[in-house]
Amino acid sequence: MALTNSNSNYIYLSVFNGKITRRVAEGTPGAIERENKNGKQVFELTYDNLSGRLLNIEFRDGDYGKEIHFVVADGIDKYRLQIPFSSPAAKGFISRFPNCNLKGIIEFRTGFDNEKSRTFSFLRQDGTTIHSAYTKDNPGDMPPMKKIKVKGQDVWDDSEQLEFLEKMLINDIMPQLKDNIVEGLGEVITPNTPTNPDPNDDLPF
Numbered sequence: 001m002a003l004t005n006s007n008s009n010y011i012y013l014s015v016f017n018g019k020i021t022r023r024v025a026e027g028t029p030g031a032i033e034r035e036n037k038n039g040k041q042v043f044e045l046t047y048d049n050l051s052g053r054l055l056n057i058e059f060r061d062g063d064y065g066k067e068i069h070f071v072v073a074d075g076i077d078k079y080r081l082q083i084p085f086s087s088p089a090a091k092g093f094i095s096r097f098p099n100c101n102l103k104g105i106i107e108f109r110t111g112f113d114n115e116k117s118r119t120f121s122f123l124r125q126d127g128t129t130i131h132s133a134y135t136k137d138n139p140g141d142m143p144p145m146k147k148i149k150v151k152g153q154d155v156w157d158d159s160e161q162l163e164f165l166e167k168m169l170i171n172d173i174m175p176q177l178k179d180n181i182v183e184g185l186g187e188v189i190t191p192n193t194p195t196n197p198d199p200n201d202d203l204p205f
Helices: 088-094 159-177
Strands: 010-016 019-024 032-035 041-047 049-062 065-074 077-084 106-113 118-125 128-130 146-150 153-157
Touching: 010 118, 019 106, 049 077, 049 159, 065 088, 065 106, 077 088, 088 118, 088 159
Parallel strands: 010 077
Antiparallel strands: 010 019, 019 041, 032 041, 049 065, 049 106, 065 077, 106 118, 118 128, 146 153
16 A cells, blocks of 8 residues: 655645746745745745646635635646635636636636736636636626725725635536546646736626
């Protein structure tokens, strides 16, 4: 009987400043050094995209609140892309899943919106940008964000949006992933160079 560590075969990824990042050891060629929220120096490799088959979606409690994890496989390599659930990056991916072929290769892409000073994300499949299922003009059943007061300050609350997205994933998306297998997926063909996504084709923030 072989002995293994259950998490040892995952490559863990996150998103920071418009890039998909992988934490690595100091001295790794190509790694970028930065200071994290805890004031600790970390070293990361950065990427523009992640391609593979979506195997699973999980929710976890992270150091900074609830996280969503996308488990993606490219051949025998498995990745766990972990993002704060309430982040624009997470919502950018989630809002496009209803328009994807969940059995096919999905390309997760990120970028940085300098005007809004935040990371954005989108999906591509078969050389085409996947549009959001919930837009400002056609939000569908997506509840709008609400302005509430917190300690006397007006803030935007997305609690109802997150509840809606979580139910959508659990009821509509995750059941379709059960037949996606990890082994024998084969090599992933690199998609064509993407066009710039429509900045207005996003969730109604």
